[in-house]
Amino acid sequence: MQTPDSFVFPNELHVTWTVMIVLYPYITGMVAGAFIVSSFYHVFGMEKLKPIAKFALVSSLAFLCFATVPLLNHLGRPDRAFNIMVTPNFNSAMSGFGFVYLFYMTIVVLEIWFSYRAELINKYLRSKGIVKQIYRFIILGNTTVNDSTIVYDRKIVTFLAAFGIPVACVLHGYVGFLFGSIKANLWWSTPLMFIIFIFSAIVSGLAVLIFLYQFVHWIRRKTVNQESYELMAKWLWGFMIIAVVLELMEVLSISYENTERWEVLQLLINGKLKISYVYLQIFVFSLGPFLILSATSLIKSMPIKLKNFLIWLSSGMLLIQVLLMRWNVVIGGQLVSKSMRGFTEYFPGYFDKEGLLVSFGIILVPFILLMLFDKLFPFFEKPWEAK
Amino acid sequence: MQPDSYGFVGNYRWDANEQIMQQPVLNQNSKTCAECHENIYNLHEKDAHYTVPCVDCHGAGNVHVAYFKGDSLKGITKQQAYLEKEFKLDGCLLCHQKLKARPADFPQIMKEDHYKFLHVSDPKTQCIQCHNPHEPIFLLTDVKNSRLHPIVYKCSECHSKTPEKSPKEVENHPTIFECKDCHAEIAADFNSKPHSKYIDCRTCHLYHKENETTGRIYKNGNAKFCLLCHEKKSFKDEKYPPKIEWPKHVGNNTIITKSDEKICLNCHEDKIHKMHLSSTQNPHSVNWKSEHKDAARQNQEICSKCHTSNSCQNCHMKSKPSSHKADWIKGLHKVSGAKNPSSCETCHKKNSCNGCHKLDMPHPKDFGETHMEFISQKGKVLCNNCHKEDFCKTCH
């Protein structure tokens, strides 16, 4: 908006990247985070995380399937989306998206296939009718299972998981880089951006796993694996500290440098982003989970039911924190006029093509997909080998 | 998968380049307009609006041109082909509304002030009721060829209030040129005359800034210009400033037209200022008009320090000198021709007198001795062109 003291370029009255571009890094963040968590078990051999490893992997796939939906919804010409792979301009940070995305998708699908292979063959053998045919298709008709194939599968899974970690970091770090490399934008342009994105991705990945893990078990009236649950909570605590500190350090260094850039950004932080950034993202949804997680990690005598609830609560809060962080970065950066003289305004609208209703839909759909996946690849059943 | 011409030149589809070129041209060049509307174009080129292209007031004009050139008549009605005429007040004020951000040398008005200044009583008066958009201030000289003049400043261009001290009293005051610095005599004379209360030098001598140091200054003096203020019109105050009815004022004399130069000055010169420069600070002497040719012949480079290289032609080639009026041949040309024959040669060929006089003009030095012989050959008829019948009797 133009007030007597501010000015934005005429073309800036409309924000180009809408809430869809907020959702995209949010969803990819969960993809990368969940995958890295599953790799903790597969690569680094953290046996405590075993109960959640497969769940992490499958939820990573569920989110991955929908990571491109907000992007396609936002594109002016979604019918030309494949141009990005047909005629990529490799000077552009964005051009690698298609390749990285497909590569990553392949790794996740292969890893899931190999880690579930034995189980699926078992299901194939037991099922009848059409379901049998579906399983037959999924296992590609190969029913050989013995000790040597299991060892072989494990090796491949370990290799894929190890290989997947850098790719996951690239997938999400690259999203951070997309923003961080825009020199024209005062709020985005920082080399720290992609590191912040990677850490916040891990936070959101851990948070969504904890949240769902507890949630599903409550619904099924079962108890969670306390050991792995608490371990994940501790990891979450650690990573959220790193992520939040990095975010704050970034602002601190800009403010300490005190260049013209800070003159504008302090107006942004104290003005348009005061509620969503300072109050909500920092005070409520960062400080809050930090205090809660500190308590659950440090106070040994806490009743288990309360502890689990608090961990679950803080994981939910951190999910919101990461969403807020995406909003404050993506939308906040665009609110600053390139004229450095004012701020524009943005509200997505409730029922618009890129409005709030559609956004909620896009966030919810991966969870529904996850429920369907659960029918195909049960996350929490005991693996076939244990029988 | 890739388009055919992708990568032909760079990392892009080369055909796109040609595709973009195919976009039709809508805004017309003023030269295109001149092809049909030459008269208006020439008038427009001469006056202060010469830099304003046709499209600014009349719209892009592509439909108009296409229709009247008959190139693509499909679907264009004559009505669509008519051009807009944005001569309403608002259209003029897009450029001429007074704004602080507009360069101070650009002519701009506050509507109310302008009407007050001109004693216009009807607030709905449109600009075109006095100004012709194609010839807004009736300049005498062709603007593009008028001579360069050092920059002129007014105090108000920098000071919001009239400063108390004169620039000379202020230490390190930037050098400024005011009209009176060079044209002291005229300025003093002007200040003693009634016009000075209401207008200043640049009201008549329009000034166009060209860059930081120079601009062009124009003389105004034809009747149309004076009549902008002094013609009686329904929307103007009746008494003030003094109004006349045209052409009643000049006694329905059809020889006199509005566009005659200095026609008002013939009688009203005393109300404005002296019309002849004699200021000592002016680099040129009083008789400069007659003397300048010698200086110019000796060293033309010195002229070019202030004047453009083609400024001689402004007077000598483009139009007749102001002295060459309708009765010039019958009347005064013999006087100035006799007084200063070489002045004709600036434009006319050396022996061009012979064309009419059939003899060398002015008379050669020994004509006193040889004229008898001449008359016996060609008769007295030629003499009677200039001399009275009884001229012989003055000697014989």
Place this chain on the structure above:
Amino acid sequence: MDKIDKIERRQFLKIGLYTTAGIMMGSLFAFSKTDREILYKSPEDLSKFDWGFLVDTTRCIGCGACVRACKVENNVPDSYFRTWVERYEIDINGKVRVDSPNGAMDSFKDDNFNEAEIVKAFFVPKLCNHCYDSACTQVCPVGATYDSPDGVVLIDKDRCVGCGYCVQACPYGCRYIDHEKGVADKCTLCYHRIQRGEAPACVNACPRAARIFGNLKDPESKIRKILNLRRYGTLKPDLGTNPKCYYIGLDMEVK
């Protein structure tokens, strides 16, 4: 205006002679007879030019004729601008006010400060800078934005996916998404006009010759001569985009 036309046209004709091949190619395409022919097309011909733009802010009167001409010429959607005019007003206390109501489509109405308090005020026309190292070309993921051989930054609207990354990357706010077509759009320096020997629509419309356009590779072009003579600046030079739109009389307040 006039002189530039003459010089440029002479240049065009000269090059036209060398490029009969290009013209032959051009004549294969049908265009309206009122349009002049496209004079050069092949990359070799185009590379003889390096189109540059010069804005003399000291001459601009903020009438908005350029904005209106551009809107018509390029059918620019409402509330988006390929060129616009900003007004800067600085008052006696050093306070700065900048505005550009509707991109100066209808010029400006009144001073924002009390007239007596304004110490300095001026207009600055803005348009795509056609940078030598344009950020928008760098970031386009599909190669839809490109630098043409004659130094104009253009958009291939048949390839653009409308991701909006270039809009983010342009430090000057010159790009927008045309929501009707779903693709990015911006000033093309009226590429269709300059290839026919016409000046861009905004230059053609400027009543004060505040906008000057020409071939930077030609030492005789008006733009080159003025650049050699006058002191000029570019917008946001610290971003390393090397803009090709030069400004005479640029104030530090202009960003």
